[in-house]
Amino acid sequence: MPELPEVETVRRGLERLVIGLKIIQVDFDWPKGFQAAPNDIEQFLIGSRIKAVSRRAKVLMIDLDSDYSLVIHLKMTGQLVFVGAAHSRTLSSGASVDTGPPERFAGGHPNDSLTGQLPDKSTRAVFEFEDGSHLFFNDQRKFGWIKLLPTTEVMNIDFMKKVGPEPLGADFTAERFVERFTGRANATIKAALLDQSVIAGVGNIYADEALWGALIHPATRVKDVPKSKLKTLYDELRYVLNLSIDKGGSTDRNYVDAEGKKGSYLEFARVFRREGQDCPRCGAIIEKIRVAGRGTHLCPEEQKL
């Protein structure tokens, strides 16, 4: 999925595009992907206006003036793409280009007749606004979800109760970062970084990139990483997350922002998806191995166990 920088990029786009818009209709066909009591949809979603868009870890929250919120997780292949009523209806990146709208969403959507447009066969939900614009929730693999909840309940869902601190938070110091690994001595450092209850928002791309920056082999046990190296890892992690936000995130295959645009971080990536290429620091050939059940990229000369 979208990791922290991608979700943050989507959040910023939505904040610019949908605040104040009034929802007049919602259409969805994947019950697991859209969880809401039927009465809540009629009472608290339809007719409400969007008040704010926030993010916690990799979860987006769209707050409504009905005091309900849409809580959204994009997981691996989710997209939230806004298509305005007045301007071009073409997705600028060409992402999600597909075979045209499925039957279930047929019925006069303004994009229906155009190619490379939404809805497409990955579309799981469509929100329609009063001004004729639309927000599409697309998710090829159907891992993602949207929940409609009272705003006061959002922080009570299981994920929110256990998720760790935001790595880019103003009060998140190197010391706090080091403390977060307490009790995880026997886990590999990569598994610990990916564990959302340790640190929020880190996924496979930025774990590999940060570990390369800190010269740590991803399979190193936490107890074998010196505190000084953990502090370096803290710096490297914040560096790659900030850089990626600056570049609009990473697009490997599916990810696009709220306007359908790809992110360019992978042009700047040092190891992720660069197996077989030269390490930009030492020239050794980047390897791809498996750690914590995930594809893992590293420099075999500089990141040793």
Next chain:
DNA sequence: CACTTGACCTGTCCGC
């Protein structure tokens, strides 16, 4: 509890 593995899905790519 800490830690690992399989499951959830669809699509694509790679080797035979």
Next chain:
DNA sequence: TGCGGACAGGTCAAGT
């Protein structure tokens, strides 16, 4: 060109 298997950015539940 077809087919099986591995793999893909995330998280849970269930296992050891």
